[in-house]
Each structure stands twice: as structure tokens, then as C-alpha cells.
Amino acid sequence: MKKNLIIKPEWCKGCKICVEFCPKNVLDIKEDKIYIADIEKCIACGLCELRCPDFAIYVENEEK
Template sequence: MAGQKTKIFDYTAYSLPTEGSAGFTGSWRSKRPVIVDAKCTKCNLCWLYCPEGTIIRVKGKIPIIDLTYCKGCGVCANECPSKAINMEDESKWLSK
């Protein structure tokens, strides 16, 4: 192998950054966060406090919640200063 450049990654097993390393964690959810557009002040505190980072902030717009991975903990609803996030029962949405 003299003179040949080898990378350490050729010989070791390594993990790559992956979204959903525990699967689609949205299936853990029993309550779904729903943003009431009229009350939202776009302060993005829900984006900051979400433990998972499932809330996506868009500049000057109402944040979007990624329901594929949202575990439904409700921290966003609890921290929202204008109480613009409601936690609604997931069963209500399933029948829709």
C-alpha cells in the first residue's frame, strides 16, 4: 500500500447523520399541536423551545410544524407567550 493514499473511512464502520434515526417519531404522538394563525405573533419561541427541532421557522411567516417527527410533548404550547398553539387530540384528526 506504500505510496497509496488511504482514507480511514475505508476500514471502519461509521454512522452518518440521519433524520429519523429512531424512525418516524410522529407516530408516538397522542396530541397534535395546531397553531392558531390569528393569535400567532411570529416570535419563533416555539421554534426555539421545541426539544426536537421539528418546528421550522420561516422569516416573517407563521412557523410550520413537521408532523412526521413531532412527538407531541406540548412544550411549544406551554411556552407560547400568546397561547397560539392548541394541543388537539390525535384521534380527532385521524377521523378527518
């Protein structure tokens, strides 16, 4: 099953917690909002989702 990384930039406060916890450096901050810097590195571990206090990022299962 493939997993997608979903970002809600309008909910992001730019705290960088998700950036700090990402083990593969997939995420970064631009103009005080989260963005996916390199989706190819994402292992869908969910640490970003777990640590985000604003629920601005999550991993979604993609059913085929």
C-alpha cells in the same frame, strides 16, 4: 390516544419561542408566522404550547 399539533397562525407574532423550545425541531418560522416543518418528528410533548405567549399553538388529543 393520538395527539395533534394545532396552529393558529393568525395569533402568532413570530417570536420563535416555540421553535427554540421544541426538542425535535418540528417547528419553524416562515413570513413571521409559525408552521410545522416536520410533523413526523413531533412527540406531542407540549413544550411549544406551554411556552407560547400568544396561545397560537397547542396539542390536542384525538379520540377514536
